[in-house]
Amino acid sequence: MSHIENAPPSPAGFRIVDLFAGPGGLDVAADVLGHQVTGIEWDPGACETRNTAGLDTFRGDVREFRAIFFPHAQVLTGGPPCQTFTVAGHGAGRRALDDVLKYIAQLHDVVRVENQDWRKIFRTWRRISEDLRSRERxxxxxxxxxxxxxxxxxxxxxxxxxxxxxxxxxxxxxxxxxxxxxxxxxxxxxxxxxxxxxxxxxxxxxxxxxxxxxxxxxGDERTGLVLQPLWWVIERSKRPGSTPYEAVILEQVPTVMRVWEEYAKVLATLGYKTRTQLMHTEAFGVPQTRRRAVLMARFDPTAFANKLHPGHLPKVSESHMRYQPRTEQADTLFSGASEEDRTERPKDCWVSMGKALKRAKEVADRLKLNPPPELHDRPDFTVVSNYGTGGDPKLRGRRDHDNPAATVTGKVSRNRVVRKDNGEYLNRFSSAEAGVLQTFPVAYPWSGNDVPQQIGNAVPPRLALHVLRHVLEPELNDEEAQDRLDQVTTALENWKPKKPVTARRRKDWKDHPLAGC
Known part of the structure; x- marks a missing residue:
């Protein structure tokens, strides 16, 4: 059974379909904001975590689904796999990126034609899909x-x-x-x-x-996966009888920014206001340094009807300072931010690992979680990365407890944690603690295989809170937006799993509220 209700959403609520949904980073953020999310995810471990968390899920390859299967979805979100663009040391990543940009240009050429026949648009997509399948075989x-x-x-x-x-x-x-x-x-x-x-x-x-x-x-099959969200937007915008998504939010690693910029051109043609933004997670209250390339779009029917260029959405304002590894940063109010980023409200200092883990213990004790999450008492500590730095595999990156974590990856469980004063080995980060460093609730029910990889691949929920609030609630003024963020940040901390569910398969459409069956 699904926890999504068939009743109409509240005025502030949207129905969201989340492609490549992972273990639920965006979904849990949307949940505390009052939105209803259906995720599509193929990884068995991530689906098991989603099931235990009570998140509505279709299990399967995104390519097996289409936008027309979810006619009642109002918002499209997603983070397609990125490894194909980040192959270190050769030109494979560059070639994959060039291929994707070429395909986007082909789609843009056909959709920008006024009153273009839907069959011609679909044939263009089918040729691209067949080319990708042939290369995959x-x-x-x-x-x-x-x-x-x-x-x-x-x-x-x-x-x-x-x-x-x-x-x-x-x-x-x-x-x-x-x-x-x-x-x-x-x-x-x-x-x-x-x-x-x-x-x-x-x-x-x-x-x-x-x-x-x-x-x-x-190349490989992941090259084509990054095109899926764009095709879903085109299908909902151009297929006869369909209505455009009200909003689109996509995120990935910084190397995908060029893809998002080309996406934005197509979305502008389809009547969307857009914004691409490179976001530093610690500048939004996430206790780790991580950069994400984010594409945001909001449909503007007035501009679309009048055939005007829809323009751009404003940037998402940073709530915290960006991290710089020097002690005097705490005395610098806007360190690492440009003039355009500065707001009247003073920014908070970034959140350290020690502070985030201490807060998680307080929340867990207050909520009386059963079973209790694995949270360790540690003296001042240093995290020694599993990765080398500066091209030297023996030179491990180090971060002290009073700094944000380095980027949490699928190897987070391999990082050594040692006493800061004498280097004595301490307990490595548990799944609950690694999840907290990604700003998942301390009660998040990590399940299934390769949990560290699930955590490393996930969208930090607190970053998702800022982006979702910004795109889906543009009517709020600065004070109202800040009050709203304070409210949902507390709700995210206190979140508990709903009743467990079972992920649906592609054929399981009956009574699903987004399917219209």
Whole structure:
């Protein structure tokens, strides 16, 4: 059963469909704001967390769904996978980005034509989808061959090692030779069998390099996923009998900003006021430094009817100072902010890890949560990152308890936590604590597999509060908006799971309020 009610939403409430919904970062923020959200998510672990939290969910690949399946949704949100644009060290990410921008341009060209026939718009999307599917099928064949070659190569390396030992080398010497085996054919050995094995290994290395290059050219399925929200907006705007979404909110890593900027051009053509904004999470009360590229849009039917350029939404005002790793920042009211960002209201200092975790314990004690979340008492501590810095894997990033956390990733459970004064090992962050650093409620019921990855991939709910409030409640003045944020921030802290639910499948439309069945 779903917790979404069939009764009309309150005047301040919207019905939201959230693509790539994850464990529910945006959804829990929307819930405390009084909106009704249906998420679409394919990951089993994230769906299990959503089920336990009582969040309405369709489980499946977003590509299996369409905007027309949810005709009563008023707002579209989402954060499509981003890894395809952030491949470090090669041009694969750049090529994937160029491909997406090319496809967006094709869609823009067809929708900007006045009174364009819907069938032509749909045919354009179908050609793009077929191209992406064809490349995906080719990539799967290349991946299969790559796995096969890697298995053969591993067997060949074992054979070389065994031959080296047979020729009188020690195990350690054989291992060291293999470790330094960058160009097998340059090694000089008199043994005929060993020379043959090295030649075969060299040929396999060459084939693997070619297969990797081919995969980079083909891209992967995530390249097409970033186009899904745009197509949903186009379908709702242009398909006969459909009505445009009242608002659109999308977020991702900073490298996706170029995609959002091109999205904004298409949305402007469709009659939306838009805003793209690079948001620093600590500047919105999140106790970690993290940057997110956000696209916000609000449909303006008056401008659309008069064929005027709809213009831009205002920026979301920062409530806290941006983090700078120096002690004097606390004395700098607007540190890290431009003149455009400054407001009359003084900004609060960023929130530290220690403060956020202490507050979580107070909330958990007051709510008398059962079972109690795993929250540790620690002296002043330092977090030692699982990642290297400055290109040196041995040089680990460090943050003290009285600073915001570094970006919380899927490796958060691997970060070491040590005493600040003597380096003694302390308890690593639990799932509840890592969730708190993402501003999830302390009562959030993390479930399923790979919880650290769920947490690292999630939208920080407190950031989502600011964005949702800004886009969906533009009528509030500054004082009213601040009162509203204070109210819902407290509600977010005190949030408890609803009755558990079961995620629906694609065919389970009966009686769903967004489906109109």
């Amino acid at each position: 080719k990539a799967e064949k290349v991946k299969a061959r790559k796995r096969e070659v890697e298995d053969i190569r591993a067997a060949k390396r074992r054979a070389i090692r065994n031959r080296l030992v047979h020729l009188g080398n020690s195990d350690d010497a054989a291992k060291n030779i293999l470790k330094g085996l960058k160009d097998p054919q340059k090694l000089e050995f008199q043994d005929y069998e060993l020379k043959g094995l090295l030649k075969e290994l060299s040929d396999l290395n060459d084939e693997l390099a070619k297969l990797k290059d081919e995969l980079e050219e083909l």
